[in-house]
Structure formats: structure tokens, C-alpha cells
Amino acid sequence: MEKYLYIALFAPLVSSLFSALFTAKEKKLFTGIIGSSLIIVSFLASSVLLTHILKTGEPIHVEMMTWMATGNLYIPFGFLVDQVSVTMMMVVTLVSSVVHVYAIGYMHHDKGFNRFFSWLSAFVFSMMILVMSDNYAGLFIGWEGVGLCSWGLIGFWFHKESASWAANEAFIMNRIADLGMLIGLFLIYWHTGTLQYDGAFEAFHTLDNTTLTWIGIFLFIGAMGKSAQFPLHTWLADAMEGPTPVSALIHAATMVTAGVYLVIRSNELYTLIPDVGLFIASLGTFVALFAASMALVNRDMKRIIAYSTLSQLGYMFAAAGLGAYWVALFHLMAHAFFKALLFLGAGNVMHAMDDELDPFKMGGLKKVMKGTWIMMTLASLALAGIFPFAGFFSKDTILEAAFADHHMVIYGVLLFTAGLTAFYSFRLVALIFHGEERYKIFGIHPHEAYRFMLIAMSPLLFLAVIAGIFQAPFFEMVEEVLSAHEYHIHSHVTVWVMMIGTQLFVGLAILYAYKKYARNGIEVPDGTSAIENSFMYKLLYNQYYIPYAYEEYIVKPYREISKVFWTEIDMKIVDATVDGIAGIIYNTGEKTRAMQSGNLSTMLKWMVAGTVALLALAVIFGIAARNSDEVASLLSVIGVM
Amino acid sequence: MFEAIAFYLFAFLTIAMFYITVTTKQALYALTALAAGMIFISAFYFILGADFLGAVQIIVYTGAVMALYAFGMMFFDTTRGVKEKQGNKFIVVGLASLAAILVVVIVAAPMASENIIALNPVVDGVGNTQAIGMVLFTKYLIPFEVAAVMLLVAMVAGIVLAGKKMDLSLTLMSGAEIADIKKQKNKKVLS
Amino acid sequence: MMEIGLNHYLILSTILFAIGLVGVMRRKNLLLLFFATEILLNAVNIAFAAISHYYGDLTGQMFAFFVMAIAASEVAVGLGLLIVWFKRHGNIDLDFMTSMRG
Numbered sequence: 030m031e032k033y034l035y036i037a038l039f040a041p042l043v044s045s046l047f048s049a050l051f052t053a054k055e056k057k058l059f060t061g062i063i064g065s066s067l068i069i070v071s072f073l074a075s076s077v078l079l080t081h082i083l084k085t086g087e088p089i090h091v092e093m094m095t096w097m098a099t100g101n102l103y104i105p106f107g108f109l110v111d112q113v114s115v116t117m118m119m120v121v122t123l124v125s126s127v128v129h130v131y132a133i134g135y136m137h138h139d140k141g142f143n144r145f146f147s148w149l150s151a152f153v154f155s156m157m158i159l160v161m162s163d164n165y166a167g168l169f170i171g172w173e174g175v176g177l178c179s180w181g182l183i184g185f186w187f188h189k190e191s192a193s194w195a196a197n198e199a200f201i202m203n204r205i206a207d208l209g210m211l212i213g214l215f216l217i218y219w220h221t222g223t224l225q226y227d228g229a230f231e232a233f234h235t236l237d238n239t240t241l242t243w244i245g246i247f248l249f250i251g252a253m254g255k256s257a258q259f260p261l262h263t264w265l266a267d268a269m270e271g272p273t274p275v276s277a278l279i280h281a282a283t284m285v286t287a288g289v290y291l292v293i294r295s296n297e298l299y300t301l302i303p304d305v306g307l308f309i310a311s312l313g314t315f316v317a318l319f320a321a322s323m324a325l326v327n328r329d330m331k332r333i334i335a336y337s338t339l340s341q342l343g344y345m346f347a348a349a350g351l352g353a354y355w356v357a358l359f360h361l362m363a364h365a366f367f368k369a370l371l372f373l374g375a376g377n378v379m380h381a382m383d384d385e386l387d388p389f390k391m392g393g394l395k396k397v398m399k400g401t402w403i404m405m406t407l408a409s410l411a412l413a414g415i416f417p418f419a420g421f422f423s424k425d426t427i428l429e430a431a432f433a434d435h436h437m438v439i440y441g442v443l444l445f446t447a448g449l450t451a452f453y454s455f456r457l458v459a460l461i462f463h464g465e466e467r468y469k470i471f472g473i474h475p476h477e478a479y480r481f482m483l484i485a486m487s488p489l490l491f492l493a494v495i496a497g498i499f500q501a502p503f504f505e506m507v508e509e510v511l512s513a514h515e516y517h518i519h520s521h522v523t524v525w526v527m528m529i530g531t532q533l534f535v536g537l538a539i540l541y542a543y544k545k546y547a548r549n550g551i552e553v554p555d556g557t558s559a560i561e562n563s564f565m566y567k568l569l570y571n572q573y574y575i576p577y578a579y580e581e582y583i584v585k586p587y588r589e590i591s592k593v594f595w596t597e598i599d600m601k602i603v604d605a606t607v608d609g610i611a612g613i614i615y616n617t618g619e620k621t622r623a624m625q626s627g628n629l630s631t632m633l634k635w636m637v638a639g640t641v642a643l644l645a646l647a648v649i650f651g652i653a654a655r656n657s658d659e660v661a662s663l664l665s666v667i668g669v670m
Numbered sequence: 671m672f673e674a675i676a677f678y679l680f681a682f683l684t685i686a687m688f689y690i691t692v693t694t695k696q697a698l699y700a701l702t703a704l705a706a707g708m709i710f711i712s713a714f715y716f717i718l719g720a721d722f723l724g725a726v727q728i729i730v731y732t733g734a735v736m737a738l739y740a741f742g743m744m745f746f747d748t749t750r751g752v753k754e755k756q757g758n759k760f761i762v763v764g765l766a767s768l769a770a771i772l773v774v775v776i777v778a779a780p781m782a783s784e785n786i787i788a789l790n791p792v793v794d795g796v797g798n799t800q801a802i803g804m805v806l807f808t809k810y811l812i813p814f815e816v817a818a819v820m821l822l823v824a825m826v827a828g829i830v831l832a833g834k835k836m837d838l839s840l841t842l843m844s845g846a847e848i849a850d851i852k853k854q855k856n857k858k859v860l861s
Numbered sequence: 862m863m864e865i866g867l868n869h870y871l872i873l874s875t876i877l878f879a880i881g882l883v884g885v886m887r888r889k890n891l892l893l894l895f896f897a898t899e900i901l902l903n904a905v906n907i908a909f910a911a912i913s914h915y916y917g918d919l920t921g922q923m924f925a926f927f928v929m930a931i932a933a934s935e936v937a938v939g940l941g942l943l944i945v946w947f948k949r950h951g952n953i954d955l956d957f958m959t960s961m962r963g
Contacts, residue, residue, distance in 0.1 A: 627959030629894075634886045637765050644772035651779065677865050681873050688877060688900050692884035697893060704896050711903050718870075718914040720922050727906075730929050735899070735936050739892075742940040745947055746892060766882035770875045777908065778871060781916075788918035805919050806926070817930045824934030831941030 030081055031091050034110055037074035037118060038157050040067045041125070045150035048143050056142035058133070064146040065129035068153060072122035075115065082115050083506060090163060104224055109163035112507045116358060117160035117290055120365045123488065124282040125153045130485035131373055132274040134478065135380065139272075145185060149278070152178035156283050160290060165214050165224040168291070172210070172255065175284045176203045182279065183271040195267040202264045206254020213247030216240070230297040238302065245298055245305040248291060256288030256342050259316050263576050265339055269331040273376030276331060281338050281372050282365035289345045289361055296354045296511055303352070307436075310350025314439045314446075317343030319573075321449040325456075326569045328554075329386045330378065333457050334371050337412065340450060341368070344427055347439060353430040354511040359503055360423035367411040367419060367493040373486050374405040378461060381475035382468060388457055389553045393466035397475050400483045402462045404490050409458050411493045413451035413535050419496035425528060426500075432527065444531060448538040455542035463547035470553075676717055684710040701743060705736045721798045870911030877904035891946075891953040895939055902932045 044067035048060040078089070088111030097104045110118070129149065136142050155178055159171025177200070184196030218224055220240055221232035233241060252258070257265040268280050279285070292299060292309065299306050317340045324336035341364050348357035381398060382391060395402040411418035414425065424447060431440040468475065477483075554561055561567075571577065624635060654661040687707035691700045708731045715724030790805050806814060863869075881904055884897025906925040913921025947953055 625962060627962030629891075629955045629958060630886065630889060634762065634765070637769055637882055637886060641765060641769045641772060644769065644776060648772060648775055648779075651776075674863065674865055677869065684873075685876060685880070688880045691893075691896050691900065692880055692887070697890065700893055700896055704899060707900070708903065711907060714870075714907055715910055718910050720910050720914065720925075723906075723910055723922050723925055726926065726929060730933055731899075731903070735933055738936050738940055739896070742892065742943065745944055746953060762883055762886045763879075766879045766886065769882055770879040773878065774871055774875045774908070778912075781867075781912075788916055788920075790919035790923070792917045792919060801919060802922060802926075805923060810923055810927075813927060817927060821930065821934050824937040828937040828941040831938075832944045 030078070030089050033074040033077045033081075034089055034091060034108055034161070035093075037071045037078065037122070038108065038154075038161060040071040040074070041150045041153035041157060043067055045147050045154055048147035048150060051143040052141075052147055054143060056140065060143045060146050061129070061133040061136075064150050065126065065133065068122065068129050068150065069126045071153070071157070072119075072126045075118040075122045078110050079115050079119055082110070082112055083502075086112075086506075086509060088112070096166070101222065102218075104164060104166045106167065107163040107225070108161045108167075109226070110161060112510045113290075113293060113358065114160045116362060116503075116507070117286075118157065120286075120362050121153065121156050121160065121283050123492075124278060124365055124369045125149075127369065127485050127489055128274045128278040128373070131277075131376070131482050132272075134482040134485075135274055135376055136272065141185065145182075145272070148178055148181045148185070149274070152182065152279065152284075156287070159287055163226055165217060165226070165229070168294075169207075169210065169214060172207065172251070172287060175279075175287060176200060176207070176255075179203075179268070179279050179284055182275040183268045185271055185275065189270070192270040195264070195270040199264040199268050202261050203254045206251050206261055209247045209249075209254075210251025213244050213251060216244045216247060220244075226294070233298050233301060241298060241302050242305055245295075245302050248295060248298075249305065249309055252288030252291045252346075253312075254288075255291075256285050256346070257339055258288070258312055258342070258346065259319060260575070262316065262320070262339060263572070263579060266332050266335050266572070267576075269329070269335050273331070273372055273379060276335070277369045277372035277376070280335060281368035285338060285342055286345070286361050286365070289342065289349060289357055292346070292349045293354045293358055293511065296349075299349070300352060306350045306352060308350070310347045310431075310436070310439060313343040313346030313348075313350055314442045315343070316340070317347065317446045318442050318449075319343075321446045321453065323569055323572050324453040325449065326566055328389060328570075330375050330388050330457065330461070331372070331386060333388075333453060334368070334375060337371075337450065337454065338364075338368055340446060341412075343446075344424065344443065347443060348427045348430060351430050351434055351436065351439075353427070355504055355507045356423065356426045356430055358507065358511070359500060360427060362503075363411070363419035363423045363493070363496050366489050366496060367408040370404055370408040370486060370489040370493055371412070373482075373489070374401045374408065377401040377478040377482070378475075380478060382473050385468075385471070385473065387553070388460035389467065389551070390471055391461045391468050392464045392551070393462070394468075394475060395462040396466075398462075398477045400477060404483075404486060405462070406458055407490060408493055409454040412454050413539060414447055414531070415535065415539075416532060417494075417497055419493050421532075422497035422500045425531060428531065429524065429527065444534065447531065448534050451535045451538040452542045455539045456546050459543050459546035460551070463543070464551055465549045467551070467553060673717060676713070680710050680713045680717075684714075697743065697746070701736070701739055704739075705732055708732045708736065719798060722802045867911055867915040871908060874904050874908035874911070877907065880904075889955045891943060891955060891958075894955075895936070895943075899932065899936075902928060 044064040047067075048064055051057050051060055082088070088109060090107070090109050092105045092107040095103070095105050129146070132145065132149065136145050139145065152175060155171050155174025157171070159168055159175060162168045162171060180196045180200040183199055184193045186192045187196075214224065217229055220236055221229045223229055223232070254261045265280060265285065269276055271279075299309075320336040320339035320343065324333045324340070327333050327336065341360070345357045345360050345364070348354075348360060377398065378391070378394065378401060379386065381394070381401075385391070407418070411420040414420040428440060428443055428447075431443060561570075568574070625632075650660070650664065654664055684707055687703045687710065690703040691707065694700050694703070709728065712724045712727040712732070715721075715727055790809065793801060796804075878901060881897050881900035884900060885894060888894045888897055906928055909921040909925040909928070911921075913919060913925075943953060946958075950957065
């Protein structure tokens with residue numbers, strides 16, 4: 030069984046290194062094919078591991094080698110495949126395989142084809158390390174690795190100024206959060222003496238509440254950065270500068286869920302500090318509403334989907350914060366499927382529309398792109414939580430958990446957000462695929478994507494539709510690892526009322542969206558209509574002016590301070606000191622150069638003078654050593670006497 | 671008493687000779703004074719009972735080294751006097767004296783401790799040459815051989831550096847060829 | 862008329878060594894500089910022989926012997942080099958030998 034673990038872990042690495050050999054060359058198709066094949070191999074190995082876990086329920090724990098063994102610190106390269114990590118592995122490898130095959134078609138004309146696959150496989154490898162590691166240090170390595178690969182992939186078209194800016198923003202925000210995570214790791218090591226999951230979790234029960242609270246807070250700060258919770262959320266929308274397969278893989282299914290994974294993995298910690306859990310849940314709920322509100326008016330197709338991701342991450346954190354860890358994990362899994370599908374469909378649309386992103390400039394595409402239309406509609410249905418698609422099972426369970434714990438505010442906000450989610454998803458679908466063909470004004474000639482790309486997307490479609498079936502076996506599987514959240518809703522009637530009420534609410538939102546946006550006669554807004562100038566619209570469209578605030582009040586002052594530091598301190602003090610020392614040495618050399626006149630007589634005189642000096646020293650030290658013991662011991666230490 | 675007289679006489683002579691060597695402007699005088707000084711130094715060795723050393727001093731230094739210098743002098747223009755650098759006399763003399771005193775102090779310091787053990791003690795009843803022979807060929811054999819090799823190397827180096835027209839080997843050529851070369855040289859000289 | 866002791870020889874050696882050093886520092890003609898070097902070596906030899914005599918140890922004389930051997934070979938090589946230099950440059954004046962100027 031262990032060999033499957035290693036295959037699953039290292040196949041993406043092999044793929045990345047192989048593609049990396051060709052980064053400087055023009056596009057070579059086999060890098061994409063071999064890369065995809067290796068990721069599929071990793072997926073198959075993960076499936077074998079999944080069947081093993083399902084059959085026996087025994088986690089596989091290997092220690093590959095020791096990383097650090099210094100003093101009391103012992104950190105191995107160890108890997109653990111238990112129910113939680115095998116779920117993540119399946120999600121990651123499945124979505125990665127689909128994205129790899131899709132990208133062969135999407136990046137068809139790109140010059141950096143080989144480089145793309147190298148980065149993409151490297152990302153998968155880092156993510157696998159993250160989810161398969163059995164200690165916090167390995168998780169952190171994977172954490173940083175996915176951050177790096179995300180930077181490389183967002184800034185893939187690096188000659189575009191906006192893309193490299195977005196990449197830097199993502200990486201820097203992640204790093205700021207990683208500081209919190211590092212402090213959390215340090216605290217864990219300090220108080221428990223180990224970074225291994227099993228050791229730390231056992232030791233947590235002996236620590237006092239304050240320490241645990243701090244650890245929980247700091248770890249969550251790290252999760253905030255990676256999963257783009259408020260206030261570190263601006264990078265996710267800007268990350269859409271990267272190619273669409275990147276958005277599908279990283280910013281929908283895998284990297285941003287790493288934060289959720291961290292919280293789920295540390296569930297033994299968070300169950301001991303329910304107050305922090307409540308804070309996490311509240312923040313998640315807030316983010317869900319916050320992101321959904323911004324998606325309502327946005328005119329960038331990928332950004333709408335990005336905000337949708339952000340919103341669903343809020344749902345996951347809400348579930349995790351409330352203690353329903355298995356629900357969060359299930360929602361993570363289902364979300365990965367339909368969100369990746371949405372992104373890939375958006376990629377098809379972008380390719381067809383010559384990289385146009387404004388849905389108002391599209392319309393009526395269902396006539397030309399039937400396959401993509403069906404996929405995106407079904408994915409949106411799943412996202413909205415309509416029975417019997419996957420989203421219904423996961424989202425509804427979250428709502429039930431909130432209701433059962435009597436967190437009514439959370440329940441209400443999440444319910445409202447579900448309605449908003451349905452609205453903006455179908456606003457997008459309606460604007461793109463229904464109504465009249467507004468793109469004809471702009472002279473665009475759309476066509477459907479390559480057949481193999483559609484075939485590659487089909488597993489995701491299949492899973493998005495049927496994944497709900499897996500809810501019960503999933504619960505059984507992870508029950509052993511994640512403490513089952515016991516919640517009771519008092520009567521069955523309440524459950525049915527809630528369920529049907531939610532469906533009605535969501536259905537109404539969908540119909541309203543269709544009515545508003547699927548009709549003929551929609552004009553491309555150009556900034557003059559009344560709605561566009563209203564306060565709410567402007568607030569939402571500019572993302573509550575938060576990016577502007579960050580730029581004005583954080584980035585600009587920081588830049589000024591940096592400039593001051595550079596000119597005043599670095600150049601004037603540090604550089605001057607270093608140059609001064611060099612100058613002194615240089616001048617000394619210049620002056621003593623006069624000694625070397627080349628005249629033998631002079632040199633002989635200097636030689637005699639030097640000899641006299643050394644001899645005098647010898648005599649003085651000899652006499653001193655004879656008369657005092659300290660000098661004698663000093664000389665013997667030097668090794669002279 | 672004789673020892674004291676001999677010592678002071680030779681000491682005075684030696685110092686005078688070496689002083690001339692160091693200060694005179696004529697190269698030939700310097701050479702002559704140096705040779706004389708060497709002889710007087712050998713006198714010291716005889717006074718000290720180091721017979722072998724005294725004999726070696728005369729043979730090697732006065733005989734070989736001075737001869738070498740005399741031959742060397744033939745190359746250089748010794749008719750004109752050498753010009754001396756007008757440096758600061760006091761610095762030079764002062765430095766020199768200081769250096770000398772320090773060297774001797776360091777060399778003589780172990781003697782102040784009064785517990786010196788002779789490494790190769792003198793045995794009575796044996797002449798100095800014989801004693802030196804006994805020590806040289808047993809305890810100092812390797813330095814002796816190495817010194818021999820070094821002298822060989824110095825000899826070869828001297829020949830190579832100073833010799834000219836070393837590409838012809840007169841001993842391996844027949845008489846006719848040597849006559850030929852002489853004719854060539856004469857032709858060149860005459861023309 | 863004092864009893865000649867080790868100190869007398871050592872003082873003599875000191876004086877000769879100082880004379881030799883003065884010559885080394887003062888002389889501008891390279892050949893005469895070599896002469897001064899010879900004086901240095903001889904002064905040291907006297908010291909060795911004297912100590913050997915007054916302590917009944919033959920080591921001093923051995924050392925002086927080897928110093929002489931080394932001095933002889935040094936003269937041979939030194940003169941050879943001097944001749945080569947003279948052939949190339951035409952004089953052996955120290956003031957003209959400044960190619961090692963740094």
C-alpha cells in the first residue's frame with residue numbers, strides 16, 4: 030500500500046521536473062500529454078488508497094526520512110493517509126487531471142506551453158504534500174509551495190503589468206498570513222514539544238484554555254490568508270489575471286481550500302476552544318454575504334465566479350467553526366467539482382469570445398456553444414443548491430447545523446446568501462447564453478471548444494450532478510476521524526419545512542434572474558444609467574472601496590517609508606559605512622605602497638627593521654613569561670611556549 | 671695569557687678588515703679585505719680548539735668562495751668606484767646594532783638557565799677531527815648527504831647560468847670539426 | 862688581560878654581525894652586498910663555535926660546518942645569477958633594479 034502513497038505523491042513531481050526541462054523551448058505537445066498522464070496516474074493511485082481506506086478504515090502512516098533531528102526537535106518527512114487526507118487527495122488529483130487535459134487545449138496557442146505545465150504539476154505536488162503530511166511542518170512546506178506555484182501561475186503572462194502585480198499581491202498577502210501561521214506553529218512546538226499531528230493533538234488536552242485560544246487564533250490567521258477571508262480577500266479576485274485553468278484548479282478547488290483543510294485537520298484543537306470556533310463561523314458567514322453582494326453587480330465573468338468561490342469558502346468556514354467538520358469537508362469536495370466546472374466553462378466562453386470578459390457583451394451563446402451551456406447551467410444549479418444536485422446536500426446540511434445549534438443570525442445570513450448565490454449565478458448564465466446575440470455588435474465569431482476539452486470536463490459534470498449520493502457513505506467514512514457533530518432538530522417537520530422553504534427561496538431567485546436578464550433588449554451598460562450611478566451600485570462595484578483603501582492607506586505610506594529607509598538609512602548610513610571601511614583600506618594600501626619602491630637597499634633596511642621589531646617582541650615576551658604566570662599561560666594557549 | 675693576546679689581536683684585525691670591506695669605495699679593496707678577514711676568523715677557530723672547522727674555513731671560504739668572487743669580479747667593471755647611497759647613517763647603524771644585540775640575546779638566553787645538557791658531548795682523548803667525523807657520519811649523515819646534493823645542484827646551476835655556447839660539446843666532436851669551427855670564428859673576427 | 866670567556870666571543874660576534882648588517886643596508890653595488898652577507902654568516906659561525914667550545918658540545922661545530930656548506934653553494938648560485946643580470950643590463954647597481962616596484 031505504501032507504494033501507492035509514494036506514486037500518488039511523486040508522480041506530479043516527476044511531471045513537473047520533466048516539463049521543466051523544456052521551458053525554454055517552443056510548445057511541445059508531449060509535455061502536456063505526459064504531464065496529464067502522470068497526474069492521472071496519481072489520481073489512480075489515490076483511488077486505490079481510497080478503496081483501501083473504505084474497506085479497512087486503517088490509515089497508512091509512513092515516515093520517508095528524517096528532516097530535522099537536532100536536540101529536542103524532531104521533524105520527519107512523514108506522510109499520513111487517513112480518511113480526511115484521502116478525500117482531499119481524490120479531490121485534488123481528480124480536478125488536476127481534468128484541468129491538465131483541458132489546458133492542453135486551452136493553452137494551445139501559448140508560447141509558454143511547457144512552462145505552464147511545469148508550474149501546474151509543481152502546484153499539484155505541493156498540494157499533495159500539504160494534504161498528505163503528518164505534521165505541521167510538512168503542511169507548512171506544502172503551504173508555501175502552493176503559494177509559490179500560485180504566484181508563478183497567476184503571473185504566468187508576466188509581461189502584462191496587471192498580471193505580475195496580481196501575482197505579487199497574492200503572494201504577499203499569503204506571506205502576511207503565514208506569519209500568523211508560523212507563530213501558531215511555534216506556539217504548538219513550544220507548548221507540546223512536537224509538531225506531529227498525533228503527538229500535538231494528545232498534548233492539547235493538557236494545555237490551558239488561553240494557550241489553546243492563541244494557537245487556534247494564529248493558525249486561523251494563516252488560514253485566512255490562504256482561503257482569502259476578510260480582510261485578506263482582495264487577492265482572490267485579482268488572481269483572475271491568470272489563465273482560466275489556473276483559476277479552475279487553484280482558486281476554486283484546491284489552494285483556497287487549504288485553509289479549510291487546516292481547520293478540519295486541527296479539529297481536535299478547535300473542539301476544545303468553541304469560542305474561537307464561533308468566531309470563525311461568524312467571520313465565514315460575514316464573508317459569504319460580503320462576497321455574494323459584490324458578485325451581484327460585477328461585470329467581469331471570472332470575477333463573479335471568484336466571488337462565488339469566496340462566498341462558498343465562507344460557508345465552509347461557517348460549518349467548520351460550528352463544529353460540523355465533516356460537513357465542511359463534504360462541501361469542500363462538492364464545491365470543488367462544480368466550481369472547477371464553472372471556471373472551465375468560462376474558459377470555453379473566453380476562448381470563443383476572444384478573451385472578452387463582460388457578460389453584457391455576450392448573449393445568446395447557447396445556439397453556438399451547446400455543450401458549454403449545458404455544463405454551466407448544471408454547475409450553477411449545483412452551486413445554487415437545487416435538489417438533487419451536489420450543492421443541495423452539502424449546503425443544506427450546513428444550514429441545518431446552524432439552525433440546530435440555535436445560531437439564528439448565522440442561519441439567516443447563510444439562507445439569504447444562498448438566495449443571492451442563486452441570483453448572481455443565473456444572472457451570469459442568462460447574460461451569457463440567453464437573450465439576443467449582443468456580441469454581433471463587436472464583430473466576434475464564437476465557436477465551441479475542442480471536443481476533447483468538453484470530454485475532459487465531463488467527469489466533473491458527472492460528479493457535480495451525482496455527488497450528493499455520497500453523503501451518507503462519506504459521513505460513515507470520516508466519522509472515525511472527525512468527531513461527529515451531534516445535532517438534533519427537534520422534529521422532522523421542521524426539517525422538511527426548512528428544506529422546502531430554502532428550495533423555494535432559491536428557485537424564486539433563479540426565476541427572477543432569468544426574467545431580468547434572459548430577455549431581449551438588454552443594452553450594454555455604459556455608465557450613464559441611473560442604477561449605475563446609485564450609491565449601492567458604486568459601493569458594490571468598487572468592492573466596498575476596500576482595494577482602494579488598501580492602496581491609499583497601507584501600500585502608499587509603506588512605499589514612502591521604504592523610500593525614506595532606502596535613501597536616508599541604507600544609502601547614507603549603511604552604504605557609507607561599508608564604503609568608508611573600503612576607503613580606509615584602500616588609502617592605507619596607497620600610502621604603504623610607497624614602501625615598495627623596488628630599490629633593494631630600501632627593502633633590506635625595512636627587512637632589518639622588521640626583524641628588529643619581531644626580535645624585540647620575542648625578548649619582551651620571553652622576559653614577561655619568565656616573571657609572570659598569566660603571560661606564560663596566555664602564550665601557551667596561543668601555542669608559542 | 672697567550673690566548674688573551676691572540677684573541678685581542680685577531681679580534682682587532684678581523685673587525686678592521688670587515689670594516690674596510692663594508693665601507694670602502696673600491697671593489698678590489700673590499701674583496702681583499704674580505705679574504706683577509708676570513709683567514710683571521712679561522713684563527714679564532716683554532717683558538718677555540720675546533721681544528722677541523724678552522725681548516726675547513728680556510729679551504730672553503732678563503733680558497734673556494736673568495737676565488738669564486740675573484741673570478742666574478744672579472745666580469746664587472748671594477749675600475750670605477752661605487753657610489754654610496756647618502757642615507758641616514760644613524761638609522762642604519764642604530765638598526766644594525768639593535769638587531770645584532772637582540773639576536774645574540776636570544777641565542778644566549780638559554781644559557782642563563784644554567785641547565786644545558788650537551789647533545790653531542792666532547793669525549794676526551796679523541797682529536798677534534800676524529801670526534802667530528804664520528805658525529806658527522808652517524809648522527810648527521812642525512813644532512814651531510816643532502817648538503818652534498820645541494821652543492822652538486824649549485825655547481826650545475828653555476829655552470830648553466832654563467833656558461834656560454836653550451837649547445838656544442840667539444841669532447842664529443844672530432845678534431846676536424848673543431849678546426850672547422852675555429853676557422854669560422856676567425857673568419858668572423860677578421861671580417 | 863682578562864680570562865677569555867664566552868662573553869668575549871659573543872661580543873665579538875655581535876660586533877661583526879652589526880658590521881655585516883650595516884654593509885647589507887648601505888651597499889648599492891650588488892656584489893659588495895654579497896660580501897656583507899658573507900660577513901654575517903661568519904659572525905654567526907664564530908658564535909656557534911664559541912658556545913660549542915665552552916659547553917663541551919659538538920653540536921655547535923656541526924652547525925657551523927653546515928652553514929659553511931650552505932654559504933658556499935649560495936655564493937655559486939648568487940654569482941651565476943649576478944652574471945646573467947649583468948649580461949642583460951650592463952650594470953649591477955641597485956638603483957637600476959627597480960622592476961619589482963609595487
